[in-house]
Amino acid sequence: MARPPVVWVTGAGSGIGRALAEAFASAGCAVGVTSRSAARITRVAASSARIVRCACDVRNSSSVRRAHVRIVRSLGPVDILVNNAGVTVFKKLLSTNEREFTEIVDTNLGGVYRATREVLPSMVRRRKGTIVTILSYAIKTTYTSSSAYTASKSGAEALLRVLREELRGKGIRVVNVIPGAVNTAMWPKTVRRSQADVMMAADELADEIVRASLKQGTVVAEEIVVRPRVGDLRL
Ligand code: NAP
Helix, strand or coil, X not given: CCCCCEEEEECCCCHHHHHHHHHHHHCCCXXXXXXXXXXXXXXXXXXXXXXXXXXXXXXXXXXXXXXXXXXXXXXXXXXXXXXXXXXXXXXXXXXCCHHHHHHHHHHHCHHHHHHHHHHHHHHHHHCCEEEEEECCHXXXXXXXXEHHHHHHHHHHHHHHHHHHHHXXXXXXXXXXXXXXXXXXXXXXHHHHHHCHHHCECHHHHHHHHHXXXXXXXXXXXXXXXXXXXXXXXXX
C-alpha cells in the first residue's frame, strides 16, 4: 500500500500553521510540525496520531537540519514542505530597529531558504515534491508600518519565482500562497477585535491550501491569492 504523503509545516504551533497541520492530518497525511516553542507544538501533536513534532528555529540551519532528519526518520521523506514560520512588527521604518529588521528577514526569507534547501535534494532525487510558501497580500498592495515584513515576503517571492524555473521539468511544484488578513495572534488584539469582519479564519484558509497541495495532475496553481470575500483590512 502506498504510504500517506509526508508534510512538514514550519511555525506550526499556532495560527495558520496549526490549522494547516490539523487539516493535513485530517486529509490522511503524516505531518511533521516544528516551531521554536516546544510546548505549543506538543499541544498540536497531541491532536492527532498522524502528527510528530520537533522544536526548530528556521533562523538556524543546524536546527532546520535536525528537524528534517527527525521527520524523515519518523515519517519518511518529505513530500510537501509548507514554509509557514513568520514574524512581523507593525512599525514604520524609522521605528524599526536593526534587531527587528534582521529577525523578520532572517525568519521570513532566510527560513524559506533554509528549509527549502534542506528538503530539495531528496525531492530532486525522487523527482517528486511540493514546496508551499505562505507569503502575504502585503506583496501585492501597500500596508504602511510593514516595510520590513513586506520586503521579506517580496524577497521570498523572488527567490521562489527563480527556484520554480530552476526546478522546471524536475517533478517539483512551487506553490506560493498569498493570503489577505487572517485572524491570528500575529495581529494586535485591537485589530482582531475591531476588524474581525475582514479577517479570514485560519482553518478556512488551511482547507484551500491543503486542497491545492494535494492536487495531482499535470497542471499546478503556482500562485494562490486568498482574500476575504468582503474585502481587506482598513489600515
Ligand atoms: P502566528 O500565529 O504568530 O504564527 C507564526 C508561527 O511562526 C508561530 O507558530 C511561531 O512559533 C513560528 N515562528 C516564528 N518565528 C520562528 C522561527 N524563527 N522558527 C520557527 N518558527 C517560528 O501567525 P500566523 O498569522 O499564523 O502566521 C503564519 C504565516 O502566515 C506567517 O508566515 C505570516 O507571515 C503569514 N501570513 C499571515 C497573515 C495574517 O494575517 N495572519 C496573512 C498573510 C500571511 P514559535 O514562536 O513557537 O517559533
